[in-house]
Amino acid sequence: MKSFDPGAIERKWYRYWEENGFFSPSGRGDPFCITIPPPNVTGTLHMGHAFQATIIDTLLRYHRMCGYNTLGQPGTDHAGIATQMVVERRLMAEGQSRHAMGREAFIERVWEWKERSGQTITTQLRRMGVSVDWSRERFTMDERLSPVVLDVFVRLYEEGLIYRGQRLVNWDPVLRTAISDLEVINEEEAGSLWLIRYPLVGGEDHLVVATTRPETMLGDVAVAVHPADERYRRFIGRSVELPLAGRRIPVIADSYVDPAFGTGCLKITPAHDFNDYEVGQRHGLPLINIFTVDARLNDAVPEAYRALDRYEARKRIVADLEAQGLLAGIQPHVQVIPRGDRSHAVVEPYLTYQWFVKTGPLAGPAIEAVRDQRIRLVPKGWEKTFFQWMEEIRDWCISRQIWWGHRIPAWYDPEGRVYVARNEAEARVKYGLSADLPLQQDEDVLDTWFSSALWPFATLGWPDQTPELKTFYPTTVMVTAFDILFFWVARMAMMGLKLTGDVPFRTVYIHGLVRDAHGQKMSKTKGNVLDPLDIIDGRDVDSLVAKMTQGLMQPEMAERIAKNVRREFPQGFEAYGTDALRFTFAVLAGSGRDIAFDIRRLAGSRAFCTKVWNAARFVLMNVENAAPPTVPGETGERGNAIDRWIRSRFARALDEVKRGIADYRFDQVAQAIYEFTWSHYCDWYLELSKVVLADAEKSPEERAATRRTLIEVLESLLRLMHPVMPFISEELWQAVAPLAGVSGKSIMLRPFPEESRYCPDEDAEQEIEWLQKMVIEIRRIRAEMDVPYRKQVALFLSGGDDRVRDWVARNRGFIVSLGKLSSVEWLAPGVSEPESVVAVVGDLRLLIPMEDLIDREAELKRLSREIDALNSQLAKSRAKLDNPSFAARAPAAVVEQERQRLADTERNLEKLQSQKSRLEGTA
RNA sequence: GCACGGUUAGCUUAGCGGUAGAGCGACUGGUUUACACCCAGUAGGUCGGGGGUUCGAUUCCCUCACCGUGCACCA
Known part of the structure; x- marks a missing residue:
């Protein structure tokens, strides 16, 4: 495991998970179910799908790890008009037409297209790492769902909720x-x-x-x-x-x-x-x-x-x-x-006979369900939009004069009388028609959204009361973009309530639309539509241009598109890997309606993956063959402050991640993982642990405790990040888990980190935060004084209370090592101070004697700058406290905080001023 | 016309009543045995304009401007 290479691990683990059936519901625990919005089989997945897949899979993996009986239900949508158009365009390129070849042959061709496109889409979803149960994959026109669609049509017709009539409708004269x-x-x-x-x-x-x-x-x-x-x-x-x-x-x-x-x-x-x-x-x-x-x-x-x-x-x-x-x-x-x-x-506007759904009776219950929160929209702001539309809803024209779709189950006799039934034979029986009465089936097909509206329950087996339906319906959450709130969400709500008597989902998470780096809508004609696989695997600019300019509806756009692609992605794409892409999506999944997808973000995410990878390498190198057997539950003892500190930080990160997921704030989830990993675990804990591990003075127990903390926290961290970054966490976990004394087939089946093993530790946090301030001050002085990296300097301390003296004693090794010091000594009282650069941490004065290295002018300038800043702060605090109504009306805690701030500022100011005059005196 | 969302550092954005955070980018210095996809440090914001509420507003209210979205629409 030399360096991180996402391409080398992703397929391997996905195959492992899928072949071992890890995506199937466990059969234990409370149900958690997401039916994924079925992508159109018109083409391939775009960034919007990849974004949505990331959110869905993060939720699925998280809840699976939390012990829910988790089902991700996959499938695709036949997308009537859109797919028919795609196939017709291809026929046209071959000099053929659907009218020439006839309905049956044309449908055949569409099925061929569907097979290929569906394959591409499911492959893409697998590459995204989506942990859905492929054994349950459905298609809106497959042999299970098609009869259900027709059945619903017949039922609603019988209830008078579907009718046929001559109305003025919106007529597309090109698609006819x-x-x-x-x-x-x-x-x-x-x-x-x-x-x-x-x-x-x-x-x-x-x-x-x-x-x-x-x-x-x-x-x-x-x-x-x-x-x-x-x-x-x-x-x-x-x-x-x-x-x-x-x-x-x-x-x-x-x-x-x-x-x-x-x-x-x-x-x-x-x-x-x-x-x-x-x-x-x-x-x-x-x-x-x-x-x-x-x-x-x-x-x-x-x-x-x-x-x-x-x-x-x-x-x-x-x-x-x-x-x-x-x-x-x-x-x-x-x-x-x-x-x-x-x-x-x-x-x-064109006068024709069409089939309609009478929406009036269906809209009321859907409005009620949202109003009384049986369906919760997240973010809540969408409720108003939902209500506005639902309250003015008009009847829904569901017949389409195309060939690809569910053919309307209605037959006409020579007199034009209509008979609605599941099939012709049933029609004859139901209406008592003689066997020789000629019947002609309606030529039209149903709007795709009519079948999509049944998706959450039809995929689970409805109308049969299957075990899946009983267990997983109503589904837990529907993840969808706001642009199909009316097209889809509203119609699912209406149909679900009407047909199953219950809501189709308890929560609808409505996310934003992925746009390009400039906030522009992604479209083929702009040449900014990206294929997630190109980002995962990489693609050079020439083949990218070739790909984006092929099969265009308007071939004359090719040149402009090529130019645009070369401007936006002059180097094409490097291979970033799935985890980096998913992490990027999570970071971008904030509260806004638009998600500006900037390719530069990916570099940062991949760097993060690499960081995790390298941190794990370090831990493995230092723990291998040296790890004491870990006894679960034994870790609660009071150990070294750094060990307690990193556990405390982990507890906070864990809390933030859990809250982020509960609130559908995946940016906060990603942020918490990133900050803990990079800013706490890597930047500080690993560096501090090196000091412990290298210190022969430390007891074997102390060093063992740090090793154990290194590996345990890493193992937990991998589980923490797994829902967002499944591949790298699995790859590393397989190596880390045994050393942490954990066994299991896969990280995805392990529990999410438990709070009980990580609790906030105020004492440790105070101590280590103090230590960090000390080191930062020393580093700043070194940087500002241009002290060469290798040069060790002496540190003198004065002031500080007992607690601080205690901290100094305990953390001397860390301070020396991270501050690159030659010594740390307390300034004896009464002894004249060496000419020094001074910093202040609380009550403590830090003096670094600069001898001939000191640039007096630079130091004076630095001091003046700091003094100016403190003075303006002082003025602000004083003005605030001098205001009588502030003291009278502001909460006591705020006033106290301000007093404290004033005192701190005054103290620092005094110290820096005396340092300044001392320096000026020796000039 | 009605409704909704946005306007915060060069870019992408978090925060939404108590002294503005992040990532990328910029600048300075570093081959420190996990990592140069790195490390250490620095600069950069009157939080779109105006008014109000409040001891205090980026954060709440009103208003204006601009950008975006949905719904409706007079031929």
Whole structure:
């Protein structure tokens, strides 16, 4: 074990864990269960998944070590539209199309893709070290879950919670499917407002309507004005000639119209606008659909415009209106454009038959569950957002006009009557249909999120009352990003409560989104999407560029992406290893909504791994063959202060880690581990232990106690860090455990460190903190006086109470060694002081005689600087204490603290001032 | 328009009522037998602006500015 090489250990241990079945629930203890959010089988895992996997696995490993019966339930999601798009794009590259090859063959191709992509994803999750039970892996379209999805559809239909109807829906004319409200992104874009004259029947006048979509005029069925609008009151009830269409349409009054906007005249197109639809319903107006599924004009419009694309038609219509003198003007206008989140096509309100979930009856219980904390959202702030959305929820359109997904279990007879059942045979029985009645299954499939909503219980075997369901449902915690709070969390809550009668999870931990180092969203077109495996294993810049520019939706972006990649990662990636990546994610998992992933953080995390590795090497070298047999429970005796101190520090770190996990503050977890390991254990305890081990004067018992503390604390530390850094902790633990008198197959099956063996020790902390101050002061003087590293200096002490004298006596060896001193002596009273540099630790004065080494000017400057600082501190403290209301109103402890501070400052000041005048006197 | 989040050292961020912490970066000095992916030391912050509450505010309240997000939306 020369140096730390993550690549050499990770696969080995993962295989060991998995082959030995360590990821399966133990069957003992309280249940702890996380169903992992199933990644889409569209491609490969990105940094967001890796981040989430880290959090999930940290929770799983921690709770497993704490004795919970722990299940991590893995799986993947079929992601209907997204996956179908990916496969279609590949087909296109081959010069094929799904329509040419037919539904069955196409589905076959998607399955092939799913197999490959699913494989990649599970491999990636394994490389991340995720300790989920792979024997229970599920897929939303597998043979276990698919029947459940259909079963739920049938049940909800039977209860009237699913219905079919002709509605205006959000239609994606590129994908040619309906999508739900959530899948529409509304953004402001520059557009125009066209003013069009509609001549009044009778010919003496006209109304001017304002529209952003002139092409829809061919579907107009009315012109509406506000009933109180004096300008138009006289026209209400009359008719206008609809230009180009040659139809007459009425002028109606509706208070929906805003008289202040445009001209105050609104054209009504109920089949192509959600608001107009409402107006149309109120006034009993007809619906005229003028578009085809791909947003071309259909046969309902005059021949001249048929088959034109909507934007082509717009141009033509505007031109024709102008030619007829009916165009009253064009104004620039910023409008909100709805686009599909997948295709980015402008979404068309479109009249079709679709299936819907009636959300009203489902939302109430979900709101209640969050309100009474049966479901706890962490951070709590998300509750408001959740409530706001849930309280205005609209029915959920769940049918999609695509091929990849769960085909809707509904059959139609030649009359168009619908029969809903789990399969055709059941439909015939259920509805008493004769065997020769031809039935046609609905062509559509279900929204992916419909099946995802069942994930927490369907994966555990529901609707069967399996042992897993009984044990692990409701699941303990759902770890998810805020961007799918509505898409997924809300729907799981509704479905879980409806179908199982209980909440699907007790806690939802909502984490931030991983962004790049500049806080930018990661996207393929920016070339900042990273593959966690590239960070783990390393990748040179050329192959990184090649990878990021292949298979692009917009190949013309390649050059820009390449440039960006080379700018951001000029050296590509070094291999950082999984533990470093996980540790980095933990550090970044703070309270913010965004996680800015800076590659430079990784270097620090890997350095930390190396630090742990080297510390373990040191301990093993010093303890091997020399460790006394450890008797468990024997370690409570009062030993050396340094041994008690490091145990005390460990107790505090342990507490912080446990609290951090309980609060979902993984940054605090990582911070506590890092600080203990580096700043306490390595920087101080190892250095102090060297002094003990090298000191022949010390008793064998004392040295043995330090060796034992070295190994025991290290063994505990490895367990402390294991949930975050599973691989390095396992590798080292296997070597360390035997020397610590611990046995076991794996660190992951050992208990988390117990508080009982580590308790805070105030005495030891005070003593060692004093020792640290002494050493730091000496080092500072050495550094500021430019004392060469090897040069030993003498230290004289004066002042200090009995306790300090006692500490000096006990810690003399440490002070000499860490301070590189030649001697430590008490200044005899009455003897004149040697010319020295002075520092102060509490009551104690430290004098280092500088002889000819001293740079008097530099020292005077240093003293002046310190004196200035103390003076300003003094002024602050005095002002505070002189304020009568401070003493009267502030808590006694605070006042006392301030008094103490003032006294300390005065004392230090006095010492430094006398030192300064002494130095000036000898000049 | 409504709601939420953010604004702290050059960068990424923690702290959220009692004198501002970390990691990276910068600077100075070091091949000290665990570690140069290291060690020792140093510099760097009027905690976005303004007002208020308080003995005391980075921390609580109000307000403004800027950045980001969600929901809604008038053609």
